[in-house]
Amino acid sequence: MTLLGLDGLRVEIGGRVILREVTLAVAAGEAVGLVGESGSGKSMTVRSVLRMLPAGSRVTGSITVGGLDVNRLDSAGLRRMRSRDVAMVFQDPRATVNPVRTIGDFLTEVLRDQGISRVEANRRAVALLTDVGVDHVERRMHQRPHELSGGLLQRVVIAAALATEPKLILADEPTTALDVTTQEEVVAILHEQRRKRGTALLFISHDLELAAAVCDRIAVMYAGEIVEILPANRLHEDARHPYTQALLRSRPGAVNPGSRLETIPGTPQSAADAPAGCVFADRCPHAADHCREVRPVLSPVDSGLAACHLLPNGVPHVA
């Protein structure tokens, strides 16, 4: 069953196209990784779900959460969705947690708001912190954010995201600011807890391997469009879109040390700068004339979907 449905989502800010056409469905309990380079529209896509776009944005297309049209929610409905049904985890935990209040206050605020008693809210907060692997829980409840490391604070944010038992967690580069060993712990905890609770996840990352490790499916974004969607465990074998292939091959580690990395000519484009047809046509090594003029639609190839005129036969497999 579709929990989050984006259908032909288009966002313009001040007349400038940010998202061209994003169509994606996340099923209940499913984890989808939204990956791409900076400016591809990943963050704008998740912000649209919570109606957190900058003033002056024009949104067309539909966004549904649990069957409700997000753009038609009144302020009470929007508040309910943001505080209960959908939780958000941002990159920088220090910008998320109020620096002058205690961790306990931060965690119990939303529970108290729902009419839960102070004692019960405290009990739940302690249980949540334990679940996400925070030590010395009773002491942590009385500490303030500056007393905790970034990794520990991000666990607190994840605990807060789980507190209202949401159906969907939106996580925007939740471990990018963390050290790599801390990142491993934090994504492991996020992965474990959301599976245990059956919570769906939309996981934004620039790191394909990281997203593939914690998600069921991967959606690759470029210039305000999703160009390929495929099962995470088939990422390396079945990536067919030239952009996905190029991303996989440009990672150092993808080739032998000392040999040249594959590069994508030019620089990442925004939705406003990309060609009218296929968004990747200007930088694609395989592009033909009609690629620049005619928009390809996401179509089945191998185990996934890819938006490319040259598929299924015109682009060779990576492997």
Place this chain on the structure above:
Amino acid sequence: MLLEVRDLRKVFKGGFVAVDGVSFDLPYGGSLAVVGESGSGKTTCARIVTGLEKATSGTVLVDRGAVQMVFQDPYQSLDRRQTVASCLDEVLAHHTDLPKVKRRSRMGELLELVGLDERHAPVLPRALSGGQRQRVAIARALAANPRLLVLDEAVAALDVSIQAQILNLLVDARAATGIAYLFITHDLSVVRHVCEDVVVMSRGRVVESGKVEQVLSEPAHAYTRKLIASVPRPGWVPARGVSRAG
């Protein structure tokens, strides 16, 4: 040796020991990675080598005039009111005795080496992309004809396709000029790609060092093993270790 670091120790005000008895060597034309996480002391080591920070004790043997540094964020390290041409010319005028006409042609060579061209010369940093700015920062560093380039997380903030371009450029520049690199990074796949030797740091100390191939394929120290194991890769399953105090 181009660079000899012996028993380096840095104690900051308040008694925090950032670097605690660190030694390493870098031969002429070599490429050495100093790897570690935040708080490991790797950046402090780099800043001492370039003279931006003073060691509490220990010695650094290097020809100071021959060292240049590239930082993580080129937008902060470039003067945002200075054009690319003026930025490069300033360094050439200061570090070489080339007359103005020769400086102009040298600038063209430098721009070409980093994958830019004359069209970028009259431009201000804000008109460039992040990758282009980092190319300018590298061209500026190379303009001084350094023997040693210290790169402090110089590719960390770049998108992967741009990072690939810059890494190729660094490999090319080293092949063309014989320059040596001291790479300060947390990214082991970058280390594997561009470095020959590696020093692994944790909490101010060197826990392991050696040839990159050796250290990454047969890590001897538990911390190195943990670092390698936590890099996402095909088939990787993130593991939740024993929770530690923060």
